[in-house]
Amino acid sequence: MPAHDGEGEHVHEPLALNETLYIETKEGKSLAFRVVGLLGESGDEVTYAVLYREPESDGEGEFIVTNLHGDLLEDRTAAEEILDDFFDAEEPE
Numbered sequence: 001m002p003a004h005d006g007e008g009e010h011v012h013e014p015l016a017l018n019e020t021l022y023i024e025t026k027e028g029k030s031l032a033f034r035v036v037g038l039l040g041e042s043g044d045e046v047t048y049a050v051l052y053r054e055p056e057s058d059g060e061g062e063f064i065v066t067n068l069h070g071d072l073l074e075d076r077t078a079a080e081e082i083l084d085d086f087f088d089a090e091e092p093e
Helices: 076-090
Strands: 020-024 030-039 048-053 062-067
Touching: 030 076, 048 076, 062 076
Parallel strands: none
Antiparallel strands: 020 030, 030 048, 048 062
């Protein structure tokens, strides 16, 4: 599966469901996140990817939001709204 470090200088084809994205931390650790959702800001156009990292041992898993090229969304408020939309869409009616 393709790897990417979440930095904006790398060109990456649009992310796809179940693709794995590798994000490198400031400490040099590489974390694997899997694309679990693709969402759009308006209409049917996909704009964002929601990714999930499995928990390490007893820890908790982690969700992040990127654009379709794997660049982390820096606006925390916008990322939280996108995650809320993702979780709302995943809930059974």
